[in-house]
Amino acid sequence: MTIIFEIIIQTLLAFFAILFYTRILGKQQIGELSFHDYVNGITFGSIAATMTTDFNQRTWQYLLGLTLFAALTFLMQMIVVRSRRARKVIQGEPIVLIHNGKILENNMKKSRFNLQDLTAQLRQKDIFNLKEVEYAILESNGDLSVMPKPEHKSVTVQDMGLRVSPESIPTEIITDGKLLLPNLKQHGLSKTWIKKQLKAYEIANIEDVFMAAYDPVKEELYIDLYEDNLGKNKVDVSEEYNTKDQK
Numbered sequence: 001m002t003i004i005f006e007i008i009i010q011t012l013l014a015f016f017a018i019l020f021y022t023r024i025l026g027k028q029q030i031g032e033l034s035f036h037d038y039v040n041g042i043t044f045g046s047i048a049a050t051m052t053t054d055f056n057q058r059t060w061q062y063l064l065g066l067t068l069f070a071a072l073t074f075l076m077q078m079i080v081v082r083s084r085r086a087r088k089v090i091q092g093e094p095i096v097l098i099h100n101g102k103i104l105e106n107n108m109k110k111s112r113f114n115l116q117d118l119t120a121q122l123r124q125k126d127i128f129n130l131k132e133v134e135y136a137i138l139e140s141n142g143d144l145s146v147m148p149k150p151e152h153k154s155v156t157v158q159d160m161g162l163r164v165s166p167e168s169i170p171t172e173i174i175t176d177g178k179l180l181l182p183n184l185k186q187h188g189l190s191k192t193w194i195k196k197q198l199k200a201y202e203i204a205n206i207e208d209v210f211m212a213a214y215d216p217v218k219e220e221l222y223i224d225l226y227e228d229n230l231g232k233n234k235v236d237v238s239e240e241y242n243t244k245d246q247k
Contacts, residue, residue: 013051017066043069094145098136101149111138122146166217174212177226187216197221 047069051062080087095111097104097118108118118136121144127133132152137145157164171183173194184194194206201223203209213222 013063017048017063092140094140095138096135097138097144098130098133101131101133103130107138113138118144168215168217170213170215170222172211172213174206174209174223176211177207177209179206183214187214189214198223 047062047065051066095107097107097111097113103115103118108114119130122128122130122133122136125144125146127146127148132148133146134149135145135147139145171187173180173184173189179191179194181191184190194212198204198206198209198212203223203225208225208227209223210226211222211224214220215222
C-alpha cells in the first residue's frame, strides 16, 4: 500500500507541475512548436513519466529537473523575442520553396523538404497544380504558407464591391441539456423566451437539446438535439460503411 500511495502522490505532483509550468510558458507549448519548445515538451514528458514510477530518486529531484527545464524554456523565449540574430539561430528562417510556379530545388535540399511533403501540403490548401502558385514559403515552424497567382485567387466580397452585414460569435445558451443562465441574460433573454423558441421547434424539454447557440446579430437560434433522426439521409465516409454498401 505504501508503494501505491507513493505512486499516486508522485503522479499527482508530476501532472500538476507540468500543467503549472506549461500554463506559465504560454500557448506556444500546445500550438505550433519551435525547436526548443519541442525538445522541452519531450523532456517534460520523460521526466514526469520517470517521476511517477522511480523510487530510487527523491521526488524533489525530479521537480527540480522540471523547474530547470521550464526556466530554460522561458529564457529561450525571452532571448528569441529580444534578439533577431538568436531568433535566426534557434528558430530558423522562412525559406521560399516555390517562386512563380517553379520549385527551387536548392532551397528544398537546404530545408530537407521532399516533393511528396510539398505537394501534400499544397493539396491541403486546395492547390493541385503547381502552376497556380506564385509563392510557397516554408515557415520556421514547419507550416507552408502559399500565395496563389492573382488569376487563381478566390474572389472576395471586397473584390465584388458588395456590402456585408457584420459577423458575430454565437453564444451557447444550452449545453448538454443544461441551460446557461448567465449567457442567456447577457443578451437580455429569459428562460421563458428559450422555452417558447424550443416549443416552436416542437421540443418539449431542454434536456433533449445537446447544444443551442444564439446569434445576437442575426437574432437566430441554432439547435442540435441528442436524437438527430437522420434516417436514410445519414452519410458515412468510413471504409466499413462503403464496403457494406458495395455488397
